[in-house]
Amino acid sequence: MxxxxxxxxxxxxxxxxxxxxxxxxxxxxxxxxxxxxxxxxxxxxxxxxxxxxxxxxxxxxxxxxxxxxxxxxxxxxxGEEAEEGGExxxxxxxxxxxxxxxxVGYMNADESPMERRVGKGKWAPTHPTIDPRRAQQPAPDSGQKPLKVDPRTGGRIRYYLPHAWKLAGFGSENSFSSSKTHGRAPLPDGIDELERPYWFAETLEAWKAGAEERKVERYASRTVPPDGYTSEGQPYRVLPGTNYYARKAARTAGAADQEEPSREG
Known part of the structure; x- marks a missing residue:
């Protein structure tokens, strides 16, 4: 006690x-x-x-x-009033x-007050915070890298939107936030005690390291042959129906069908 x-x-x-x-x-x-x-x-x-x-x-x-x-x-x-029910x-x-x-971002690692970010919406900590749970490090002979933790408590470091974007290789906080909304960012490792998403350094660094591989996969999906080519040689796809080159090719084909045969002879 x-x-x-x-x-x-x-x-x-x-x-x-x-x-x-x-x-x-x-x-x-x-x-x-x-x-x-x-x-x-x-x-x-x-x-x-x-x-x-x-x-x-x-x-x-x-x-x-x-x-x-x-x-x-x-x-x-x-000096403290009893709770309801006389407790x-x-x-x-x-x-x-x-x-x-x-x-949760009210106190720095040295126990000094953490300054608050100025902005709209649900606030996020100005600096990375410390998870209260002591991390379980991989065994020394596992070949895995040790987790990044606070040296005093052994808790893992939590990164929030204001500091996660840079570690993940994004250009700005807004870019990271938008990509997260559209499913193009790493999934959070958890939500904190105040229900805000956070990431660990290992997750963000792994996402950054995999950027080139994701780029290759994204461009590989664009190598599917087109549905056709215009008279100028421009490729087009039938879908969506608003495709400029598809409409142009259709008009060209329609005009050719409507040409009258020559009356010479």
Whole structure:
């Protein structure tokens, strides 16, 4: 069990994130629309899984155990109103809160506040963030490259639209966003606790490396023979019906059929 001075209530979480308490309340209480637990509880469970994995690897209890969600919600704190139904106000360990804020873009890796991007629509983190789940690295003798992770926590680095496009080899964020809409970009590796898509570096780098192969495949589909040629030698296809060269060839063929035979002789 963590010490009481290491626990934060919703008002303290809100101050640490620089948001209103209602935002912290939502992170604590509202399940995601795409399914799953509320955001803060997702991180609680992620850190609990990290602790279990560490215990399994070391053959003993981990150095620091993530607080169980039931334990952190049963403490009382001064200045915090009780929840509806007379329940004690929720408390989360600072470890959980910091991991959450680093994951969703409110806090940098060094725990300093992350500046917010200015723009319309659903905001995305200004810089890549850190997944709260400790990554499982490939075995040393597997021949696979190690995953790129945060050196402090071992969590993989999440890239969002503002920084993913460059790593994937696109010319701009708008180009990446448009290509994603039309299915011409790498599929996201997941959605974060606030339901925004993200990618890992390995996914983006693999997409960039495969650009030439996709280009060859795309142009190979254009080598299918045309449906015909105009009198000027321009190729055309019958479909779609609005094809300029197809209409021109049809008019030329029709004019030839309508020519009257010569009356000489």
């Amino acid at each position: 963590v010490h009481k001075d290491e626990l934060l209530n919703l008002s303290e979480i809100a101050r640490l994130a620089g948001v209103a308490r209602t935002a912290a309340q939502k992170w604590h209480k509202v399940p995601r629309k795409t399914g799953g637990e509320p955001p803060l509880l997702l991180v609680v469970k992620a850190l609990e899984a990290n602790a279990r994995d560490a215990e399994a690897l070391e053959g003993g209890p981990p150095d620091a155990e993530a607080p169980d969600s039931q334990e952190v919600q049963g403490e009382e704190t001064e 004690h106000p929720p408390l989360y360990s600072r470890e959980v809160v910091v991991a959450f804020l680093k994951a």
